Amino acid sequence: MKNPDTQRPRPGAAILRTALRRNVGAMAAGTVLMGLYQAAETAFPIALGLIVEHTMRDRGLGSLGVSIGALAVIITTVSLSWRFGMRVLQKANTTEAHRWRVRVAACGLQPVARDVDLKSGEILTIATEDADQTADIIEVVPLLISSLVAVVVAAVALSLADLRLGLLVIAGTVAILSVLAVMSRRIGASTQEQQARVARAGAKVADLIIGLRPLHGFGGNHAAFGSYREVSTDAKRQAITVARVNGAYAGTALALNAVLAAAVSLTAGWLAFEGRITVGELVMAVGLAQFIMEPLKLFSEMPKYVMIARASAERMALVLGAPPVATPGTERPGPGGALEVEDVRHGTLQGVTFTVAAGEFVAIASYQPRAAADLASVLAVNAAPGTYGGAVRIGGREIGDLSVEAVREHLLVNPYDGEVFAGTLRTNIDPSGSGRSVEAAVEASLLTDVVALHRQGLDHPVRDRGANLSGGQRQRLSLARALAADSEMLVLHDPTTAVDAVTEQLIARNVAKLRRGRTTLVITSSPALLDAADRVLVLDGGVVTAEDTHRNLLADDAAYCRAVAR
Incomplete structure (x- = not known):
């Protein structure tokens, strides 16, 4: 068994940890606001169920006004928490992406070249697309936590109505994530290969632009374009593969989420038919089964984005972690020397x-x-x-x-x-x-x-x-x-x-x-x-x-x- 202390740290994981550590404050604020948004959204069907239950007992005008006021508070909370939560997270995301773009560009522009087998066009792709996708981890984590909040609130509310409904939500969520976690690994590997091929195509374009005049001069432009066509076709094939994997992932996630929602609705209907839950609790359960689709969908997509961010971070590490070809000294020559x-x-x-x-x-x-x-x-x-x-x-x-x-x-x-x-x-x-x-x-x-x-x-x-x-x-x-x-x-x-x-x-x-x-x-x-x-x-x-x-x-x-x- 290998000693974990002797294993080489993954440079891509270190980049992600740095990005997360630098944005703890923004992520904490975003997590609170997005958690509030998800909790308020989940509270909407719960409030409807309680309103129905209360209205059936008390049909007064005052109770109707209180119900409308409660719904207005929930809707306002949903709107404002989403607006300010996404503003905080996207600002942090954009700023972090800028930082990594500058770092990668600085490495590429250093006077002492780095020992990395990448062309300038590939480094350009890493400094733009990969930097952006790496910084997405800042939004992924708060959204993941906030989605978990929604699932927990829904599970607790359903458990209060009937324990079996809450356990069904928890068990279904665990099963969905287990299936999608396996699929997300393939997405990460396929995305990393696609990014590498797109970068090679970008490097080929840069080489073509630089040599366009001489290529036209001796008639070599057709051969050069043919070479680029091969590289671009290779990147296209890999992009299609990634699209298929992403499509399979999204389709599976949507189907599993729908199955869980249907299972919760049918179980709640059966329990209401048996008289074990009230009409108001049935309304709440059916509403939650519909509303929980969004956080579940978001929750199930997060592993995919984590793998994409890791793949991009690994590619950035190729540039940032590469040693210089030579280590310059510190001395200075005398003036007027030969x-x-x-x-x-x-x-x-x-x-x-x-x-x-x-x-x-x-x-x-x-x-x-x-x-x-x-x-x-x-x-x-x-x-x-x-x-x-x-x-x-x-x-x-x-x-x-x-x-x-x-x-x-x-x-x-x-x-x-x-x-x-x-x-x-x-x-x-x-x-x-x-x-x-x-x-x-x-x-x-x-x-x-x-x-x-x-x-x-x-x-x-x-x-x-x-x-x-x-x-x-x-x-x-x-x-x-x-x-x-x-x-x-x-x-x-x-x-x-x-x-x-x-x-x-x-x-x-x-x-x-x-x-x-x-x-x-x-x-x-x-x-x-x-x-x-x-x-x-x-x-x-x-x-x-x-x-x-x-x-x-x-x-x-x-x-x-x-x-x-x-």
Whole structure:
């Protein structure tokens, strides 16, 4: 037998406990109000029975007025308790869902990636649908308790009329819940699988949107759409399975509740026929048999929602509980330090070593695009320090020993496919709104023609992913953003591949001028940028094979001349 102290705690259950613990106050208030609502609803048929019983003995006008007043109090209690009870619970539910959405999003946006086998589209689904369904537990528990209150009140009232009626309600409720508890387990497993497949379909959509332009370019869009169709069909099949299970559950719950109500009504009728209960008690029993259907239905549905909340919490735990790929250090580099790459082996890199001194402008001409991408990935810390050989140092300190904030503050790597976001030109260049060199960055990247073209200037709207900009404009916008950051060390990866040769020449001069005195590394095959650099490193076969100025290499190295001459 396993020791419970040594068993691993279920992370999904821990998330649910946290949600419940944080909302104890709201849940207590909601439970009281919803319990009052259910008790008042159940009291309605009881009051009718008592009114009938009393009226048959005393037919006076005063008793009629008291009866009407009692019913008005019950109806008012039902209305107000439901209104304020659901308001309290739904506010707590919405707030808790927001908290989990923020936490999941924060994990997905952390600079240090987490070791989780999920795509960004899947994390998006978890941060929205699963967060909402997990927070539903806050409403489930009070509604479960309030439904139990209604069943207990009905059972006690019927027991006072005849003990057999009360026992019938209790036994029937236990039997119904036992049957539905077994069915709810399958709902939880099926729902968890459906959520996983829907998330995979969402991730596939995100990938398609990102790659739509190149897919159209080489005619691969039909194959990509076919791939998405397969994933979506898979999710559809699972959704149908879940719908069938939910339908079977709901149908079984409704049938069992109806059988219990019918059993209570028939038993009460038989007891009245035998003279063991009065006419007023018969009215109360038949009324309760009808009214108890709603709390029983609600009570029987709660196990299903508990299983759905648990399944969603388990999926959130995949993100929240995943360890970081790397644990960043706490140190900071010294100011004005060099960028050192020593014997780095990663992907196609076979032992790259070079140093960019403080304030130097160095270009790397990579003969293989894959090697350029691998080097940019290492410098951007997309590849964690422990996943590659060798070392990268900033100001004499290895990247792995530095805090994430220190790396981002001293070293900025601008990828060749920098994202463009919905907003304006200004918010894309200076997202924080605190940049002081926006105008200089716009001029250096030659984005001035785009700004001058529109009446709003830098406030010209930009659509999602820069859909209303050309490829060259998007690339210059990304370059302007990198230059506006004015980081101590800047790495640019192919910043001018989408612009013409004249524009490229001007940008190269502007970048060299703007970055004078700041450490700059450009990974490129552009002759203009190579010529603007203080020196050029040749990266071939995963190692640095040559080093000189661009013009000397053109004169002395035939392979270099063939690779970069246009």
